[in-house]
Amino acid sequence: MIRPATPADVPALHTLIRELADYEKALEEAKATPDQLHEALFGPHPAAHAHIATDDTTDEPVGYAIWFLNFSTWRGVHGIHLEDLYVRPTARGAGHGKALLTELARLCVERGYARLEWAVLNWNTPTIAFYESIGARPQSEWTTYRLTDEALTTLGTGTQGTGK
Template identity: 50%
Template sequence: MPSSPLLRPATPADVPVIRELIEGLAEYEQLRHACQATDALLQASLFGERPYAEVVLAEWEGQVAGFALFFHNFSTFLAKPGIYLEDLFVRPALRGHGIGTALLVHLAHVAVQRGCGRLEWSVLDWNVDAIRFYEKMGARAQDAWTVYRVTGEALTHLASGVS
């Protein structure tokens, strides 16, 4: 009988492996140059005084195989919270064992359990494997929406009130 992944909430002791998985995702997405995650930043953001996100780790045959990092958002139209999946990553050598599916099913369960109206995420348009996977799970692209982002100096400039 094939193994199934063990899912568990991350703990502060998992910070180094969470960072390692984030770096693996950054490599896969060809964005390693943009990855600034450190153990200290993750410790503060995930397990500090005000945790901003949650992490579920997937273990396969005794090793951490992947993760899902998520946080709550809010739908004004539904007047309900939602879950935003920031990252879902399975180590390339361990793909094909149902680990990504288990993580996504788990998050859907968490969303339903917490009374959320939706579970959503973004995917790079070139990542056809991920797109196929998500569509197989019942997800549909929201093509009418365009994501905007302000970071770095542009964020600081905007915060100063200068246009």
């Protein structure tokens, strides 16, 4: 079953996010707290949305999708950027990942959004094969860039190249 997350799901979401970070060999980078997650999803100005995949027999969360709206200047409409898609290893192969993506695609169609986009680590070949099996194609003509930590602070405070 796929359903929108509720505030009561924040502890489970936090646990699942840390499991994903561990799977992606980056647990030390997963610094978000449950309070931050709650604020981002359910605060007065939500920055993101989440859906939960639950086990059919126990109703326990086994996966999640966290997403937010993006905007295509070329298409003139919103799209969905899927930040995280994760299903616990013990629940893989039961259709939860596809069901989460299907729900997001349904939202795109229902709301007139032009795109559903996400990124995947190059080494994650089982996931790449899954995405390609549902018709997703890599966008190889684009390279993702990211500013974080010291580089972000340096640029954002104007101290780059000033000798400070």
